[in-house]
Amino acid sequence: MKLSTEILVLGGGATGLGAAWDAALRGFKTVALEKGDLAHGASGRYHGLLHSGGRYVIRDPQSARECAAENALLRKIIPSAIEDTGGFFVTTPADPADYADQFLAACKTCSVPVAEIKPAEALKREPLLNPKISRALCVHDASCDSFDALHLLAGAVKAADGEVMLRHRVTEIIKSRDRVVGVAGENLTTGEHFTIYADIILNCAGAWAGRIAEMAGCEVKVTPGKGVMIAMNTRLVNTAINRCKPPDDGDILVPVGTVSIIGTTDTAVPDPDKFAVEDWEVELLMAEGEQLIPSFRQHRALRAWAGVRPLYEDTKPPPGGGSEPPGGSRAKDSRLMSRAHALLDHETRDGVAGMLSMVGGKFTTFRHMAELLVDAACAKLNTERKCTTKNTLVEPAGTKLHTLSKRLSNLEGVTQHATRPPDYSATRPPDALICECELVTRAQIEQHVRESGSPIINDLRRDLRLGMGPCQAGFCAYRAAGIVHETLRLSNTNVNSQLKQFLQERWKGERPLMWGHSLRSLELDLHIYKNIFGVDTLPTERETEVYPTERTS
């Protein structure tokens, strides 16, 4: 396959899709490429917090200001992906007592909205919270489902005549003299080779941005900063809870969907494709969780995973376009490395024209980063087109912010579950609930599989949250495999491979947490899939991949 475009975006995370959406809205012919599924990298593996800015007010005021502004904007643009949980910064006995006052003052300076409430009031709202907290400061944190957000963005790119191509891996950057003119690579679904020529390439590959730059002959040092998170199997809190202290491991608990997520650790790793969740990280997060919620360890830890933050280390002086990263570069502790973004113009920086890179940054400010990047692209292409993403709604006007109860009302809307009294004369059975934990129905799966044509059950997980709840796909994986088989009429060996791969993928995140109920659950799952279904006796098309991101310890 060969095609040409004006703007080619590399990376299907928040930054990449944000840039593709922005560029398409400005009328550029736009293509975005992603080597995995949407949100394959850090966008799909973070704790789900839409930052109020509070976390950055002291160390990184610029980021704090941007977060506060973007938080308010995103609530309007992609409301159905955002739940307005609000956030607290609480001072536990383990936190410095004077930090809260510094925090309040810094919030004012950075225009980050904040209000102090009495600890008793905070405890009333969040009964499981540590009763020994001495301060409670309310901020505008929210919880954002990045899979939903990126799906909406991908839809918006397509609606603006742009293209998003998933599972397309770039293997070569094509240059003509000192100019980047296109990319070549492989469509991982079909094995087909592709070449795409572009007027300009926007490198938004996150933790992989350094590799892309290297293919173009530029040195960009992006340190993958591994952050480990653990999902607890219930919403222990309904508000995002931050520790009121300098950023540190395990300082935040975010309610996301039916679970709550504690995060994170922060260690630099050499390779964004190879890292493991270590026992010490799990122990540390469980211990920090107890500072926020004294009964933390009594709750079941459901799943652990790690994401890689793209932390940019500036190896060359910024040529003017990029913001100076605060916090100092080459820090050994990757937590001290900047979370700020940097825009790299490879023409002035490295003498390679035709490519810009956006590195670093965070999910909350993706729209802003995209705007800066496409502004710079316009300058390179000698055209003046105004950014409109600030005022363009991805969803119909009047769409409400997400609420937890929405899933139930959706279900009642599409099925007969709500029929009162039950209509016994109906011959059609109710639309079956396939994933009871996350309320995913048969009709949703069929529709999704038909639209995507993808038999990958893990994609159903990202898109519909299938198998993400307390049973971790113990019951729904078999049901979903049957539906995929019937809907796509694929070979049984292909579906068997998908089922085994999905089970392996679920296991990856459970393995670091094998104590208490999780081990019980494993024994049940093994019993179901090995004994009842004999999955190990099924013929498969290929070997199950064991991802290198599993624990090594």
Add this chain to the structure above:
Amino acid sequence: MAYDLLIIGAGLSGLFAGCLAARRGKKTLIIARGIGGTHVGTGTIGIASGDPSTLNTLLSTPEHPYSLVGRKALKAAIEQFKAICVEAGYPLHGEIGKNITLPTAAGGTRQTCLISKTMCAGDLNRRGPLALANLPGFRDFSAALAAANLSHVTLSREAAKSLSGTNANEAGIPTITLPLPHPPTHRDSYATDLALLFDLPGYRDELIAAWQPLLTDVPKRIGLPAVLGLEHAVEAKQHLDSALGVELFEIPILPPCVPGMRLFNLLRDDFQNHGGRLIIGPVVSGRIENGRAAVAADTNGRVKEYKAEAVILATGGFLNGGLVAEFDGKIRESVFGLPVPAPAKRSEWTSELFLGPHPFARFGLRVNKNMQPLNADGKPIASNLRAIGSILAGADRLSEGSREGIELGTAWRAVETVA
């Protein structure tokens, strides 16, 4: 009131031990936190998968429960269990040393030793073509996927040819859509919902009327999910088979497991009919005093001591709560706090592959030939205490296909030594 025998746990091993003791005239109490593993099982009795040499190997593997039980006791246990099932009107088919290969609900295969009559026609080594029934709207059985996979099962070429019809293998195993009259409209059905309907003769008459016209020109051996009645399964199968002119067979599906529940019910009834007492609900705690086991049960804060000459611990493995893995990397036996040796690092408990084999499967209590739990020095912890079933160390039940055989054999052996 003092008992001759107190059994903690109401799974297959606990109930069977209870039946054996009650049948010997012993005053027996079974006390359990909840219902045991029967409800998440397959309702079949696996002893050892593979050819007969596998069982011989296990019988001579030191520390394997089978080597402690011995062939003679294992055989006696199986015979007694079969006799109880016959008496209950739910005879099992099969014999020790011979495995039956059954289809799974995903279209894989599973070897097991004793199966209920409701599963017999599914024996994959039996001649004759078969079909699978799709029950529309019932989410726990995918006939299409199972049929597609079963068509690829590597049996003998003759058997494969025979399964997939008269002509060629390529035709594969067909599926037939058999709609259920009055599907529940207010929520999804579980296996138990359908089983309760199949128990009703009137409902079966409606099924027959609806299915009859759909069954011309299809193979006569028809597999369907295991929902053929909870209390009257044998009657339900006979009724449907003779009226429809087919041979139905059940395939175990996602829990709840109806065939397993039948085993629970028949063992419970047998135990109670022989004078046994069953209490389900309290939290049971035990302690060792002067070398003897003593048991108390806590029902919503009301604690009652139970006196018994002998105590059998049949609380199961991790899944059923007999063993508890702690965050700190220790493994605890849940009633008496007996020692359970295990590596200190949690990462050594499991395999990086989901399907294992996982080292934790072999964790459990070490016992001697009398089923007495042993301390680190290899001495019995309490003279009157026995442990049986899935709580015992030394077996990977899933890989060996030995779960139920161990349950029955160790129960038999323990009762032999105390009653």
